[in-house]
Amino acid sequence: MILTNTETIPGQTIVDHYGLVQGSTIRAKNIGRDLMAGLKNLVGGELKGYTELLQESRDEALQRMVEQAEELGANAVVNLRFSTSSVAAGAAEILCYGTAVRVEATRPSL
Amino acid sequence: MIQLYFVLAFLFLGLSVGSLLERLHYRRIRRRELGFATQPVVTFGMFPADKTIVHAELALGSVVISVDYFKRFAASLKKLFGGEIHSYSSLLDRARREALLRLKESCADADLILNLRFETSTISNGNNSNIGSVEVLAFATAVWYQTCDQRPEVLAG
Numbered sequence: 001m002i003l004t005n006t007e008t009i010p011g012q013t014i015v016d017h018y019g020l021v022q023g024s025t026i027r028a029k030n031i032g033r034d035l036m037a038g039l040k041n042l043v044g045g046e047l048k049g050y051t052e053l054l055q056e057s058r059d060e061a062l063q064r065m066v067e068q069a070e071e072l073g074a075n076a077v078v079n080l081r082f083s084t085s086s087v088a089a090g091a092a093e094i095l096c097y098g099t100a101v102r103v104e105a106t107r108p109s110l
Numbered sequence: 111m112i113q114l115y116f117v118l119a120f121l122f123l124g125l126s127v128g129s130l131l132e133r134l135h136y137r138r139i140r141r142r143e144l145g146f147a148t149q150p151v152v153t154f155g156m157f158p159a160d161k162t163i164v165h166a167e168l169a170l171g172s173v174v175i176s177v178d179y180f181k182r183f184a185a186s187l188k189k190l191f192g193g194e195i196h197s198y199s200s201l202l203d204r205a206r207r208e209a210l211l212r213l214k215e216s217c218a219d220a221d222l223i224l225n226l227r228f229e230t231s232t233i234s235n236g237n238n239s240n241i242g243s244v245e246v247l248a249f250a251t252a253v254w255y256q257t258c259d260q261r262p263e264v265l266a267g
Contacts, residue, residue: 003168004251006155006225010163037176037243042120043127044178044201045135046208047243050233051174054245058170080168082247084231092233 001066002076002103009076012103018072022097023064026087027057057094058082065096074100120179128178132200139207146214155225155251162256169223169252171213174233175205176243202230205246213248220252 002009029037029050037047069077080098087093157163177185181197188195206228214223229247 002166004166005168005227005249006157006166006251008157010157010166010253041176041242042123042179043131044124044176044181045128045131047174047176047233050243050245051172054174054247055172058172058247080249081227082229082249084229084245084247086232092231 001069001074003062003066003080003098004076004078005080005098007079009078009103011106012076013106014078014101015104016074016102018069018074018100018102020097021065021068021072021074021077021100022095023061023066023068024093024095025057025060025064026091026093027053028091029053054084054092054094057092058096061094061096065098069100072100074102076101076103121183122180124178124180124183128180131178132204135204135208139204139211142211142215143207146211146218149214149218149220149223151210151214151223151226151250153226157224157253158222161221163253164256165254166251167217168249169213169217169220170247170249171209171211171216172245172247173205173208173212174243174245175201175208177201182242202244202246205230205244206248209246209248213250217252219254221255222253224251224253226250 002012008014036049040047065077077098077100080096083095083097085093085095177197181201185195185197188197209228210226213226217223227249229249231245231247233243233245
């Protein structure tokens with residue numbers, strides 16, 4: 001599966017469109033990470049626990065989107081977008097969406 | 111009374127340790143940025159027509175950064191009068207530069223980074239609506255050019 005956030009893929013021609021595919025996940029932070037983050041909040045700086053948490057959730061959302069695209073018979077997702085929103089206190093939704101397409105390698109014109 | 115001591119201690123901690131950590135972080139950011147000075151990053155999605163591209167893939171970089179206690183206190187005071195809140199601008203600046211650096215580190219040998227986008231979101235703390243911490247995600251398409259030793263057959267595969 002090829003993923004890009006551009007409209008086309010170099011060296012490949014889009015032969016079929018399958019429309020929108022999306023994947024999302026809503027995650028809550030856990031108490032252990034929250035406690036450490038609370039301490040870290042005093043001095044500022046990176047909250048590594050949260051960075052990892054959001055990375056994991058993003059991978060999960062991407063995975064769901066890829067599964068949806070595979071079901072449609074696509075082999076690439078172009079024009080990928082991400083969006084994050086907080087649904088409730090301590091919970092965040094990670095959404096990724098794009099256009100599922102089938103691509104074929106372009107023959108180099110010689 | 112004891113609460114006042116706690117607040118003063120937290121303020122002092124935020125002011126001293128927080129600003130030290132920020133200076134160290136900025137020093138790290140500047141050093142790493144120098145290493146990527148020659149790698150072009152653009153915000154448009156057009157592929158260069160004069161180059162043969164052999165590979166393109168999604169590149170991500172993200173970070174969650176929080177502001178220290180002193181700056182949060184200073185910002186809440188500043189909110190009474192309005193105007194620019196400088197303590198938050200350094201927070202967002204650090205977060206964006208760090209996210210971009212992580213993106214670049216994930217594809218350090220790419221020839222060009224296309225269609226760079228930033229996505230910023232606040233992590234809500236529940237009890238107060240202050241900006242405690244922000245998450246910045248940078249995403250882009252990294253491309254690799256064909257080098258002289260690669261034959262055109264590689265492209266087709």
